[in-house]
Amino acid sequence: MVETALEMGFVRAVVASLEPMEAERQFFEAWLDKGYAGSMGWWMKRNPYSRTSPQLLHPDAYCAIVLSVPYYTPSPADPGRQFGKVARYAVGLDYHDVIPAKLAILKERLEARLGRPLLGKYFTDDVELYEPAFANRAGLGFIGKNTMIIGPKLLGSYHFIAELFTDLELEADEPYRGTCGECVRCSVACPTNAIVEPGVIDARLCIPYLTIENKGEIPLALREKLGSLVFGCDICQEVCPYNQRPPETIWDEFQPDAGVGHYLDLYSVLAIREKKEFMDRFGKSAVSRPKRKGLIRNSLVVLGNRTPDHGEKVLFDFAFNEPEAMLREHAAWALSRYNTSRARNLLEQLASRETEETVRNKMFLHLQQSA
Ligand code: B12
Ligand code: SF4
Numbered sequence: 001m002v003e004t005a006l007e008m009g010f011v012r013a014v015v016a017s018l019e020p021m022e023a024e025r026q027f028f029e030a031w032l033d034k035g036y037a038g039s040m041g042w043w044m045k046r047n048p049y050s051r052t053s054p055q056l057l058h059p060d061a062y063c064a065i066v067l068s069v070p071y072y073t074p075s076p077a078d079p080g081r082q083f084g085k086v087a088r089y090a091v092g093l094d095y096h097d098v099i100p101a102k103l104a105i106l107k108e109r110l111e112a113r114l115g116r117p118l119l120g121k122y123f124t125d126d127v128e129l130y131e132p133a134f135a136n137r138a139g140l141g142f143i144g145k146n147t148m149i150i151g152p153k154l155l156g157s158y159h160f161i162a163e164l165f166t167d168l169e170l171e172a173d174e175p176y177r178g179t180c181g182e183c184v185r186c187s188v189a190c191p192t193n194a195i196v197e198p199g200v201i202d203a204r205l206c207i208p209y210l211t212i213e214n215k216g217e218i219p220l221a222l223r224e225k226l227g228s229l230v231f232g233c234d235i236c237q238e239v240c241p242y243n244q245r246p247p248e249t250i251w252d253e254f255q256p257d258a259g260v261g262h263y264l265d266l267y268s269v270l271a272i273r274e275k276k277e278f279m280d281r282f283g284k285s286a287v288s289r290p291k292r293k294g295l296i297r298n299s300l301v302v303l304g305n306r307t308p309d310h311g312e313k314v315l316f317d318f319a320f321n322e323p324e325a326m327l328r329e330h331a332a333w334a335l336s337r338y339n340t341s342r343a344r345n346l347l348e349q350l351a352s353r354e355t356e357e358t359v360r361n362k363m364f365l366h367l368q369q370s371a
């Protein structure tokens with residue numbers, strides 16, 4: 001079973017029991033009660049019991065094979081200040097499409113080896129299962145202080161977690177006893193202090209939440225912290241000593257040229273006006289998750305942080321023609337970060353013609369702060 005998975009490009013496979021995860025549920029509920037899930041709370045709170053009861057996903061299964069799916073590809077040099085960085089997990093095609101297709105092949109190959117059909121269902125991420133805790137109990141890796149599952153033998157954490165539930169009667173693996181030791185590199189490096197305790201993240205502060213899951217504005221106090229990150233964040237993984245020689249994915253689908261790549265040209269994102277155009281460009285990528293509105297919001301924040309030469313006119317033209325009030329406000333904020341008389345002049349024009357009162361007030365505030 002393990003060899004078949006490794007031959008296909010998975011880097012680790014372990015067997016998980018489907019017993020309920022009681023201690024994990026208590027931890028999960030306490031995390032939700034603290035409000036750390038932010039606006040994800042509505043779906044995460046729906047049923048903590050089923051998220052920690054793996055058997056419910058496939059009542060006829062005996063166990064699950066839990067797999068590490070590597071996605072790491074090295075990043076090229078930063079192409080310039082009108083570009084924003086994409087988290088590594090999203091540079092290729094959308095893993096929600098790629099991984100199930102590979103799991104279907106794995107199931108077929110196992111069936112061929114066994115000479116019988118398997119009752120099997122497979123999942124990744126978008127599933128009512130507390131995957132990190134499930135993978136941890138089965139020994140896929142240990143939980144780092146950055147909450148990532150870190151695999152043994154320098155497999156590191158640049159891998160997705162995926163599961164194949166099956167009727168194969170395999171013995172469950174033991175937890176893997178790795179540790180971070182005294183290291184605190186991830187907490188120190190996190191730009192927003194989202195790691196509030198070792199192994200606990202306040203998602204409301206975490207850049208992947210702010211840029212992907214959050215539907216509203218990016219809080220003013222956190223905009224600068226995004227730096228050049230337009231979608232997701234890898235900082236707490238990049239600094240991790242366990243990730244210094246990560247295994248690279250061998251799958252074509254996860255190569256940067258199959259998807260959006262490591263950097264997005266933000267001017268070209270701002271130029272997208274229609275949903276169809278957005279989906280034509282990003283529909284096969286995980287980058288489509290925050291939709292046009294969310295991705296443009298993030299792009300405006302990054303442009304405000306990177307202030308590319310002659311960007312003032314691009315921001316002004318964008319805000320002038322944009323029907324979405326929240327985006328006009330983010331564009332005005334980005335303009336205010338230029339601190340040039342040209343930018344102030346353009347910002348004043350935007351504020352004076354703004355029809356939404358709350359947005360107009362914010363624009364004048366940005367203007368004051370840039371003066
Ligand atoms: C919600 C979610 C997020 C949220 C919240 C993240 C978080 N840490 O909770 C946001 C949007 C911020 C996010 C970000 C990212 N995510 Co995410 N996310 C999820 C999702 C859907 C649910 C996770 C969850 O239930 N969180 C709730 C809290 C309570 O869980 P937790 O913090 O992970 O809990 C850990 C610690 O608290 C720790 N712990 C500490 N003390 C104790 C005590 C006890 C008793 C227990 C039981 C546990 C425990 O154990 C837990 C297990 O790791 C899972 C998929 C899934 N179905 O599970 C993917 C998942 C966790 N994400 C994943 C990825 C890749 C990412 C990003 C790297 C993407 C990116 N580059 O931008 C970042 C990483 C940020 C980070 N450092 O965590 C992968 C992680 C793979 C791995 N190797 O670990 C997953 C598993 C998806 C997948 N199938 O591969 N994510
Ligand atoms: S993903 Fe980024 S923002 Fe979130 S905890 Fe890690 S370093 Fe902090």
Ligand code: SF4
Nearest residue numbers: 144145180183186240
């Ligand atoms: S950076 Fe250090 S503390 Fe953070 S997860 Fe890696 S080993 Fe653990």
